[in-house]
Amino acid sequence: MSRSGLTHRMGGFLQTWVWDGLHESFLFLCLARRLGDGGGLLASGSLVVLAAGLYLAPWVLFLPLSGQLADRLETSGWIRRIKRAGLGGSALAALAIMTGHPALLAASLAGLGLQAAFFRPVRSSLLPRILEHEQLVAGNSLLLAISSGTLLSGALGAWMLACREESVGACWMAAMVGLFLGFMGERAACRIPPLPAADPKAEVLWNPLRAARETVRRVARRRVLHLSMLGVAWFCLFGCVVLGLLYPWARQVLHASDDVVKVFLVLMGLGLTCGALLSERLSYERLEVGLVPFGTLGMTVFTCDLFLASRYFPTPSPSTPLLGSFQLLGMLAGIRILVDLLMLATFASFFVVPLLTAIQQHADRAWRSSALALSLGLNALFLGGGVVFLAALAWWDCRAGTAFAVLAVVNGLVSVYIYTLAPEFFLRLLAWFLAHGVYRLRTRGLEEIPREGPMLLACNHVSFVDWLVISATVKRPVRFVMWHAYAEIPILRYLLRDARVIPIASSRQNPELVEQAFREVAESLAQGDLVCLFPEGRITTDGNLSRFRPGIERMARDSGAPVLPLALRGFWGSLFSRRPGRLRRRLCRPLRSSVELWAGRPIPSQEVTAERLQNEVATVLRQQS
Incomplete structure (x- = not known):
C-alpha cells in the first residue's frame, strides 16, 4: 500500500x-x-x-x-x-x-x-x-x-x-x-x-501489583515479546541519556551557544524521521529483525565518534565567545559531529521500529493493551534509570564527552548480546547491503514464495555468491544447503554457523553427514522455514546447466514441501564465477552490473523429479527479459 x-x-x-x-x-x-x-x-x-x-x-x-x-x-x-x-x-x-x-x-x-x-x-x-x-x-x-x-x-x-x-x-x-x-x-x-x-x-484487577504480575506472567511465556519490550526500554534509556547530555556537552566541551543545541535537536529529529522511513523500505513489508543488531551497531559507532570528534575542540577560556551554528559548520570536527548526530538518530530508528512491530504482532489481541501498558511501564522505569545515570555522572563530575564514551561502551555490550540472539537475521541484512551494493538486482516470480510455510528452493549454481543474492532478494529468511568444505574454513565457519547453513557431502565421502543434512532439512521444513539448495552439486565451469542430482527428490518426498525452481541470470563471467580467462577481464566488469533472479512455478512434492526440475530451471533461463 x-x-x-x-x-x-x-x-x-x-x-x-x-x-x-x-x-x-x-x-x-x-x-x-x-x-x-x-x-x-x-x-x-x-x-x-x-x-x-x-x-x-x-x-x-x-x-x-x-x-x-x-x-x-x-x-x-x-x-x-x-x-x-x-x-x-x-x-x-x-x-x-x-x-x-x-x-x-x-x-x-x-x-x-x-x-x-x-x-x-x-x-x-x-x-x-x-x-x-x-x-x-x-x-x-x-x-x-x-x-x-x-x-x-x-x-x-x-x-x-x-x-x-x-x-x-x-x-x-x-x-x-x-x-x-x-x-x-x-x-x-x-x-x-x-x-x-x-x-x-x-x-x-484493581490491585496494580496483581494486574502487573498477571501481565508479566503472560508476557514471560513469549521470549520474542519480552525481549522486544526490553529492547524498546533500552532505546528510551539511551535516548534519555543522549538528550540529557546534549546541552552540558555543547557548553562544556564544544563551548557552543543555545542555537547550536537547537540545530542538534533538529538534526536528531530529522535522523529519526529518515531512519523510520528507511526501515520500512529495508523491511520488505515484513518484520526485519536484522535491523535491530544493525541499529545498535550504528548507535555504538556514532556515539563513540561523538566522543572522539569532541576531542578536537580546545578547552575554552571564560572570555572565549560561544560558538554559533555557522562557526560550527566552518570546522571539520563540527561537520563530523553534525553527521554523527544525524546518523545516530537514523540507526536508533532502525533499532526500535522492528521491536515496536514485534510487540504488536506477538501479543494476543485479548490482552494486547495490557502488554503495551507493561511495555510503557518498563519504558518509564528505564527513563528513570537514565535520569539516575545522568545524576550519577554529574555527581562524579564526569565530563559530557567522556559520558558519551561510557554510553558507547555499554551500548556496544548490548549490541553483542543482541547479535547472539539473532545472528542469522543480521547476516541476512548484511547480505542485502552487499548484494545491492555490488549488483543491480532484478527479480521476477518471487511472489510465488508464500509469506509463511515451508518451501524448497532449487537454483542453478553459477558463482560463489549465489547464496548472497538469493538471501538478499527473497523476503524471508532462507537456510542454505552448502558443501561441507566451506564450513571448515577457519573464519567463514563461524559466520556459516550463525547463518544456520546446513553442511552436506557426497554419499561416498561422508554418508553420516549426508543423513544429518537430510534430517536438518526435514526439521527446518517442518518448522515452516525456507530451504535453498543447488541440485547441480557444484559451480558450473562452462556456463551451462549441469545434471541435477536426485537428493532433491528425497527432500521433497520426506517433507511434503513444494519446490520452487529458481534461475540466476547474468552471473556467468563475473568475478565470482569460474569462467576461464584472465582475472583482469573479470575485474574490469562494471560495478553494479545487472543480474537477475527469476522463479518458475512451484512443483508439488509428489511430482518432483530431478529431471523435471532441471527442465523447469532451463526453461526459466531461456525466457526473454
Missing part, C-alpha cells in the same frame, strides 16, 4: 496521534520550565529529576489498570472519554502556566502523566486493529516519523514561548496554545471509527 493510502486508512487515529504528540511535548516543557522559574528554587539537575518524576509516577501507578480497561471497553468511546477528561487537565495546565504557582504546576505535570498513562496503551493497540499484518512495519515507521516531528515541534514551540524569558505575554500565549492543542486532539479522537472491545469479558 502506498503511503498516501496508508495515511488515509489510519485517518482519525493518525490525526489524534499528531495532536496528542504536539500537546504532550509542548505542555511538558512549558510546565517544567515554569516550575524552574517559580522562585528560582530549583537547579537545572533537580528540575529534570522533579519534572520527570511527576510525569512518570502516574505511569507506574495506573498503567496496569489502563491496559485492562483498554482491553475490556469499546475502543473509540474509551479514547474519547480520555481526551475529554484531558481537556480539564489542559485547562489546569493553562492556569498553572499563567500563574506560575508551584503546586498547580506540579499537579499539572502529574495530570499530564496520568492522561498519557491511560491514553498510550489504547493508542498503541489500535494500530494492529486498523492495519493488516504486513502493513504494521509501514505503520510503525510512519508513526515514529510523525512522533519525532511532533516532539521536536512541540519542544521548539515551548522553547520560543515559555523558555526564552519570563514574560507575561509569552506565558499567556503558551497557555492558549496548550488549550488549543488539547481541544484539537479531542476533536480528532471523535473521528476514530467505532471498534469493539478486544475482550469485553476480561476481569479487571
Whole structure:
C-alpha cells in the first residue's frame, strides 16, 4: 500500500496521534520550565529529576489498570472519554502556566502523566486493529516519523514561548496554545471509527501489583515479546541519556551557544524521521529483525565518534565567545559531529521500529493493551534509570564527552548480546547491503514464495555468491544447503554457523553427514522455514546447466514441501564465477552490473523429479527479459 493510502486508512487515529504528540511535548516543557522559574528554587539537575518524576509516577501507578480497561471497553468511546477528561487537565495546565504557582504546576505535570498513562496503551493497540499484518512495519515507521516531528515541534514551540524569558505575554500565549492543542486532539479522537472491545469479558484487577504480575506472567511465556519490550526500554534509556547530555556537552566541551543545541535537536529529529522511513523500505513489508543488531551497531559507532570528534575542540577560556551554528559548520570536527548526530538518530530508528512491530504482532489481541501498558511501564522505569545515570555522572563530575564514551561502551555490550540472539537475521541484512551494493538486482516470480510455510528452493549454481543474492532478494529468511568444505574454513565457519547453513557431502565421502543434512532439512521444513539448495552439486565451469542430482527428490518426498525452481541470470563471467580467462577481464566488469533472479512455478512434492526440475530451471533461463 502506498503511503498516501496508508495515511488515509489510519485517518482519525493518525490525526489524534499528531495532536496528542504536539500537546504532550509542548505542555511538558512549558510546565517544567515554569516550575524552574517559580522562585528560582530549583537547579537545572533537580528540575529534570522533579519534572520527570511527576510525569512518570502516574505511569507506574495506573498503567496496569489502563491496559485492562483498554482491553475490556469499546475502543473509540474509551479514547474519547480520555481526551475529554484531558481537556480539564489542559485547562489546569493553562492556569498553572499563567500563574506560575508551584503546586498547580506540579499537579499539572502529574495530570499530564496520568492522561498519557491511560491514553498510550489504547493508542498503541489500535494500530494492529486498523492495519493488516504486513502493513504494521509501514505503520510503525510512519508513526515514529510523525512522533519525532511532533516532539521536536512541540519542544521548539515551548522553547520560543515559555523558555526564552519570563514574560507575561509569552506565558499567556503558551497557555492558549496548550488549550488549543488539547481541544484539537479531542476533536480528532471523535473521528476514530467505532471498534469493539478486544475482550469485553476480561476481569479487571484493581490491585496494580496483581494486574502487573498477571501481565508479566503472560508476557514471560513469549521470549520474542519480552525481549522486544526490553529492547524498546533500552532505546528510551539511551535516548534519555543522549538528550540529557546534549546541552552540558555543547557548553562544556564544544563551548557552543543555545542555537547550536537547537540545530542538534533538529538534526536528531530529522535522523529519526529518515531512519523510520528507511526501515520500512529495508523491511520488505515484513518484520526485519536484522535491523535491530544493525541499529545498535550504528548507535555504538556514532556515539563513540561523538566522543572522539569532541576531542578536537580546545578547552575554552571564560572570555572565549560561544560558538554559533555557522562557526560550527566552518570546522571539520563540527561537520563530523553534525553527521554523527544525524546518523545516530537514523540507526536508533532502525533499532526500535522492528521491536515496536514485534510487540504488536506477538501479543494476543485479548490482552494486547495490557502488554503495551507493561511495555510503557518498563519504558518509564528505564527513563528513570537514565535520569539516575545522568545524576550519577554529574555527581562524579564526569565530563559530557567522556559520558558519551561510557554510553558507547555499554551500548556496544548490548549490541553483542543482541547479535547472539539473532545472528542469522543480521547476516541476512548484511547480505542485502552487499548484494545491492555490488549488483543491480532484478527479480521476477518471487511472489510465488508464500509469506509463511515451508518451501524448497532449487537454483542453478553459477558463482560463489549465489547464496548472497538469493538471501538478499527473497523476503524471508532462507537456510542454505552448502558443501561441507566451506564450513571448515577457519573464519567463514563461524559466520556459516550463525547463518544456520546446513553442511552436506557426497554419499561416498561422508554418508553420516549426508543423513544429518537430510534430517536438518526435514526439521527446518517442518518448522515452516525456507530451504535453498543447488541440485547441480557444484559451480558450473562452462556456463551451462549441469545434471541435477536426485537428493532433491528425497527432500521433497520426506517433507511434503513444494519446490520452487529458481534461475540466476547474468552471473556467468563475473568475478565470482569460474569462467576461464584472465582475472583482469573479470575485474574490469562494471560495478553494479545487472543480474537477475527469476522463479518458475512451484512443483508439488509428489511430482518432483530431478529431471523435471532441471527442465523447469532451463526453461526459466531461456525466457526473454
